[in-house]
Amino acid sequence: MSIAANLIRPVVICGPSGTGKSTLLKKLFVEFPDRFGFSVSHTTRAPRPGEENGTSYHFVTREQFLDLVKADGFIEHAEFSGNMYGTSVKAVEDVKKGGKMCILDIDTQGVKLIKKNHPYLNPLYVFISPPSLSSLKTRLTGRGTESEQSMSARLAAAVGELDYAKSGAFDVVVVNDDLERAYNVLKQVIIDGKTEAGDKLPHFEDK
Numbered sequence: 401m402s403i404a405a406n407l408i409r410p411v412v413i414c415g416p417s418g419t420g421k422s423t424l425l426k427k428l429f430v431e432f433p434d435r436f437g438f439s440v441s442h443t444t445r446a447p448r449p450g451e452e453n454g455t456s457y458h459f460v461t462r463e464q465f466l467d468l469v470k471a472d473g474f475i476e477h478a479e480f481s482g483n484m485y486g487t488s489v490k491a492v493e494d495v496k497k498g499g500k501m502c503i504l505d506i507d508t509q510g511v512k513l514i515k516k517n518h519p520y521l522n523p524l525y526v527f528i529s530p531p532s533l534s535s536l537k538t539r540l541t542g543r544g545t546e547s548e549q550s551m552s553a554r555l556a557a558a559v560g561e562l563d564y565a566k567s568g569a570f571d572v573v574v575v576n577d578d579l580e581r582a583y584n585v586l587k588q589v590i591i592d593g594k595t596e597a598g599d600k601l602p603h604f605e606d607k
């Protein structure tokens with residue numbers, strides 16, 4: 401591995417649903433299109449027309465998939481409508497070997513799994529925090545994607561995620577209050593490596 405590749409730590413982005421992770425990452429990919437790479441996931445589902453093995457997905461049999469599970473080769477994996485999907489450790493390392501920074505947008509469960517099973521990946525852990533729980537609710541409502549039931553499930557999950565962030569599990573916190581301000585902080589952290597530019601975790605009086 402080259403020295404440069406060795407310096408490109410993967411970045412874990414985590415935060416409650418609706419906190420603005422996708423919005424912030426999209427801005428970053430638009431401004432710095434060449435800096436980032438995406439890890440190619442594994443799946444047991446059949447390729448669709450036009451999908452290439454190794455680019456869209458690593459298409460594998462259920463047996464191959466389960467072998468990799470047994471060998472602890474996945475950061476996280478799950479089954480959706482009868483097919484298995486997973487992010488392998490190798491897929492993340494391949495991005496780094498290609499000279500790009502791998503961004504992993506995962507939940508706190510995934511963060512715990514990396515810390516427990518794959519600490520050698522040594523990612524920078526970044527938590528995107530809402531300014532308050534009420535703002536999170538407003539954003540989820542504004543996005544118009546949630547039913548009342550999934551809204552309360554997401555808000556309940558958010559409380560657990562904020563508690564985990566409070567335990568000091570993240571290297572950096574970015575509070576997504578004003579989008580441009582938060583984006584500038586994230587840019588300093590990820591592009592300039594200034595982890596000290598991060599914010600303090602809010603108190604969440606309204607929790």
Ligand SMILES: Nc1ncnc2c1ncn2[C@@H]1O[C@H](COP(=O)(O)OP(=O)(O)OP(=O)(O)O)[C@@H](O)[C@H]1O
Pocket residue numbers: 415416417418419420421422423424539540542543576577578579580582
């Ligand atoms: N700083 C901000 N101020 C106000 N609204 C914002 C801000 N950032 C994002 N939003 C809006 O909040 C909503 C949720 O944002 P987004 O979809 O990026 O969240 P997410 O964290 O990626 O959620 P999920 O984990 O469910 O994918 C969107 O409608 C987005 O436009």
